Amino acid sequence: LSETYGGPHGRKYSDMDFVSPGQVVKSITIRTGERVNGVGINVVDPLGKPHLVYHGSYGGDNNTLTLRKDEYVTSIEAHWGEYHSHTRVRFIEFKTSAGNTISGGTRATKIGKESAIEGYQVGGFFGTDGEELDSVGVIWTSITPVPTPWPTPVPRRWPNLVVHPGGKLNLSGTFGVVSLSSLQER
Numbered sequence: 001l002s003e004t005y006g007g008p009h010g011r012k013y014s015d016m017d018f019v020s021p022g023q024v025v026k027s028i029t030i031r032t033g034e035r036v037n038g039v040g041i042n043v044v045d046p047l048g049k050p051h052l053v054y055h056g057s058y059g060g061d062n063n064t065l066t067l068r069k070d071e072y073v074t075s076i077e078a079h080w081g082e083y084h085s086h087t088r089v090r091f092i093e094f095k096t097s098a099g100n101t102i103s104g105g106t107r108a109t110k111i112g113k114e115s116a117i118e119g120y121q122v123g124g125f126f127g128t129d130g131e132e133l134d135s136v137g138v139i140w141t142s143i144t145p146v147p148t149p150w151p152t153p154v155p156r157r158w159p160n161l162v163v164h165p166g167g168k169l170n171l172s173g174t175f176g177v178v179s180l181s182s183l184q185e186r
Helices: none
Strands: 011-014 024-032 036-044 050-056 061-066 073-083 086-096 101-105 110-115 120-129 133-142 161-163 169-173 176-179
Touching: 024 050, 024 086, 024 101, 024 120, 036 086, 036 120, 036 133, 050 120, 050 133, 061 101, 073 133
Parallel strands: none
Antiparallel strands: 011 120, 024 036, 024 061, 036 050, 073 086, 073 110, 073 120, 086 101, 086 133, 120 133, 161 169, 169 176
């Protein structure tokens, strides 16, 4: 997780439940005016399931950056300050691995910047929101999928196991029929 940029006001939000290694970010959206109204991200998880999430309000101007194949969102810059006794995100900018940017709002003196380490990308967001974006942070995730462990083997059933009345047990298969009564200790 990145640092949180902004203030403590608003409702908490988090995309942690759907962010996963190997997901593909299709686009990133910001809505801005004088300040940042909201942020959104459109991703497809490694199983092919799409997730479109948005945090904040729908005021301001909508701006969406659609990413190309093998392009990743790799940095965030956020500025924040007071507005009506609440700390709000006033400006936001995202940069991609291909050098593209999306930004909006009004620059301020409180500034936070962070870039992904090699092999990582922005996968989602967390923070607080209300009428506007009060705070924002990014959830970093691996660009490549993380291998899943092999499943635990499930014991095989014996398809040719027969229990006869009186407790006689026969197991038939490649070696013919084996009766447990013939395997008793002598």
